[in-house]
Amino acid sequence: MRKLDNLDLLKNIDTRDMLAELENFPEQCAEAYRLGVDLRLPPDYKKADKILICGMGGSAIIGDLLHDYLKLETKVPVIVNRDSRIPNFVDKNTLVFLISHSGNTKETLHNYHDALKRKAKIVAITSGGRLKKETARLGLPCVSIRADGLPRASLGLLFFPVLNILQKLGFISNKHKEFSETLALVWELSRRWAGTVKTNRNQAKKLAAKLAGKIPVLYGANSLMDGVARRWKSQFNENTKLFAAYNIFPEITHNEIECWYNLKELRRYFKVFVLHDGIAYPEDQKRLDLSLRKISQNLGTVEQIHPYGQSALARLFSIVYLGDFVSVYLAFLYATDPTPMPMIDYIKANL
Numbered sequence: 001m002r003k004l005d006n007l008d009l010l011k012n013i014d015t016r017d018m019l020a021e022l023e024n025f026p027e028q029c030a031e032a033y034r035l036g037v038d039l040r041l042p043p044d045y046k047k048a049d050k051i052l053i054c055g056m057g058g059s060a061i062i063g064d065l066l067h068d069y070l071k072l073e074t075k076v077p078v079i080v081n082r083d084s085r086i087p088n089f090v091d092k093n094t095l096v097f098l099i100s101h102s103g104n105t106k107e108t109l110h111n112y113h114d115a116l117k118r119k120a121k122i123v124a125i126t127s128g129g130r131l132k133k134e135t136a137r138l139g140l141p142c143v144s145i146r147a148d149g150l151p152r153a154s155l156g157l158l159f160f161p162v163l164n165i166l167q168k169l170g171f172i173s174n175k176h177k178e179f180s181e182t183l184a185l186v187w188e189l190s191r192r193w194a195g196t197v198k199t200n201r202n203q204a205k206k207l208a209a210k211l212a213g214k215i216p217v218l219y220g221a222n223s224l225m226d227g228v229a230r231r232w233k234s235q236f237n238e239n240t241k242l243f244a245a246y247n248i249f250p251e252i253t254h255n256e257i258e259c260w261y262n263l264k265e266l267r268r269y270f271k272v273f274v275l276h277d278g279i280a281y282p283e284d285q286k287r288l289d290l291s292l293r294k295i296s297q298n299l300g301t302v303e304q305i306h307p308y309g310q311s312a313l314a315r316l317f318s319i320v321y322l323g324d325f326v327s328v329y330l331a332f333l334y335a336t337d338p339t340p341m342p343m344i345d346y347i348k349a350n351l
Helices: 007-013 018-023 025-032 043-047 060-070 106-117 129-138 155-168 176-192 203-211 223-238 264-269 282-299 312-333 342-349
Strands: 050-054 078-081 094-100 121-126 142-144 215-220 245-248 270-275 303-305
Touching (some): 007 312, 018 312, 025 176, 043 121, 060 078, 060 223, 094 106, 094 129, 176 312, 203 270, 203 312, 215 223, 223 245, 223 270, 223 312, 270 282
Parallel strands (some): 050 078, 050 094, 094 121, 121 142, 215 270, 270 303
16 A cells, blocks of 8 residues: 555645644653642542543543553442433542543533532543633632644543542552553654554554455454454544444354354455453453454454553553554545544534
């Protein structure tokens, strides 16, 4: 796919420089890791017995990634809310993170007002808008992030403040060592997958080329990859303007493994990716192996994506980062500018 190596052509397609946003992601992470560290929090926030992360789209994915990353460590449940309403369990002992890049996301503002009524322990992460104004008026904790960029291109700015606050409150252990490895790794990967690196040496470009003309199906090898698979799916939706599907093992072996039986003429349009990060039990590995054997027979070669890095945080970010690059390079193959979102903008304008 020589098209991906023609930088002048890519610049003509990428009018708002999404590729540069990706290549500068390590700088964003370095900046973001300082956010939330000095935030003043009421002492009773440490007494929360559950955590609710509210957001939509690129803001909500932060909750998914944190849930998967922390599920084997924190003793306090982490729940993600993608809805205008908050769950009935929310009370004065619930730590509620309200994440809205713009500060004007209507669903998140509804969540904010409901959380206030329930006397929940509120923390906002936003660049401004009504959410910042209203939390400031009441003196509630709020982390301010810069307003430039899109929510889906602001993963670091939205993720690390929440992580820092959870450390500050004592819900999780200190992650500085993991962050240091993660930052060094994403710097390396940004150079490896940059637009200036030719396709024959660029993993992200190669994967995009394999997906051209296909519908991506993203399978997490276990539940630790649930949020990552969802992130890949949403990046194909928003950046590539392409339908994609996702699911996880071992759940797939109880239902979706049967889905390739009918409509055989459509099989050639699908491409399956499996996103790995360790398997807990031997029978789960066997389930995965048996499933991939059958999927390969029906759909052809399955692309297996393995993480880079040693720590859980580095492994998570390496696969997320790869998916971001693949979605943008695939958009270029369709001559699609990844930044504009006309359908989403239409809905927002007409609410």
